[in-house]
Amino acid sequence: MTPRVRFAPSPTGDLHVGGARTALFNWLFARKTGGTFILRVEDTDGARNTEEAQRGIVRGLRWLGLDWDEGPEVGGPHGPYFQSQRKDIYDAYLAKLEAAGRVYTEENGAVRFKFSRTAITVHDLVCGDVTFAPTEEPDMTVRRPDGSYIFHFVNVVDDIEMRMTHVFRGEDHLSNTWKHIDLFHALGATPPTYAHIPLILNPDGSKMSKRDAGSAIEHSYIHEGFLPDAVFNYLAMLGWTPRAEKEVLSREELVRLFDLAEIHSANARFDMQKCQWFNAQFLRALSPEALLAAVRPFLDNAGITIADEAMAAAVVFSVKEKVSLLKEIPAWVHYFFREDYPFEADVAAKLKAKPENAALLAAASAAFAAQASWTEETVHAAIEAAAKEAGVKTGALMPLLRAALSGQSRGPGVSTIAHLVGQASCQRRIQRALDAMAAESPAA
């Protein structure tokens, strides 16, 4: 029997890291074993579910590349995949429970499931055998007075109906699993194989909830400029360590290495810095074109207009080792795309620091103007020659040129900047800097 696993979110809010990680482990298992990954929307609580939340979850899963084989948008033989559309099925299963004498109706109409009140053992792939003593809890409500059904019931019914073989979910469900097993037995079905994976905690060890940093996929990752593969990689390693020499791994490598038995049983704390480190690693591995495509929304958002695609790709590529998040890139490259960039305070001060700076810049400008070929190498050579002729070290001229050409004190190599903005622009940029220096330093 090929494995069938599912991710069953409730659309009450954004896709949460915990949920994303649960989906990811299910996906990894399915892809590893050649099984089927199903997405089922548990929207039985009409009062709390929203259409927008549901779309957000789908968006988040797609962004992470967690494609499902059955579920919303793709269909499948066991649909519908929205619990809100499966009432007839639940009614039928409730009738089974009735026939077996395992339910009773209260005065207000709510229906409760009679627990067997025997010891129940959960055979968990991560936690081992966990035995729960006969319960003293009140019987469990499975249907509300208004006819809608409760999570525990529909979850079990759908796992039976959708032929789930394994159920991998957060450890917060472990304590309730005996109820599900009780239900499976009452319905004459065999429970799936369970694996309860550890929860993700905040850095301080408290429970990570909706509003905590790093909790929402869309807000904390997509909008911040993370790469899907990087988040995928980091999430996979929260609670699991692949047996590999390295930890920066591709999706394919992660699938190949995945082993459910290696998942830890201790909760993991979320480390945003490590997550960003992963992102930096993946960022550097991107080609100029891929990097440009990824950063484009952030460039657009910063009001940067691109005229030359190849040049833009080379530009973002030149700063890829300076950043760890895509959203940081615009601040590093904006001056490449405009010539009215501001001179940062310390940069302006540096330019005016020495009276001879103007002459040095003018010399460099003249050297640039004389260039017949314009490659990074020839530009570099021209700068060195200009410095030598002026009697200063190359290291003295470089910072001045950087300041004049970019208005900033940080960035890619000066030759790279000069080469990318082009010969003509270099002339204009240096002249503009000279003008600014003259205007702001009447005394000199």
Place this chain on the structure above:
RNA sequence: GACCCUGUCGUCUAACUGGCCAAGGCACCCGACUUUCUAUCGGGUUAUUGCGGGUUCGAAUCCCGCCAGGGUUGCCA
């Protein structure tokens, strides 16, 4: 409160079925290099493996107790 899970450097984790100075990544600190850096290179600090007992020649690994964190205990999922 009861029940369940867990407890190795700040953090994520290693350490074959008990056996070499408890290993690595991230973070941090220092140094070097460089035209800049949130880059790169080099080096380094941080753990009596939650605490206390016990078993053993030997325990992070096994047993007991305690403590701490998390979870569950809903007509939420």
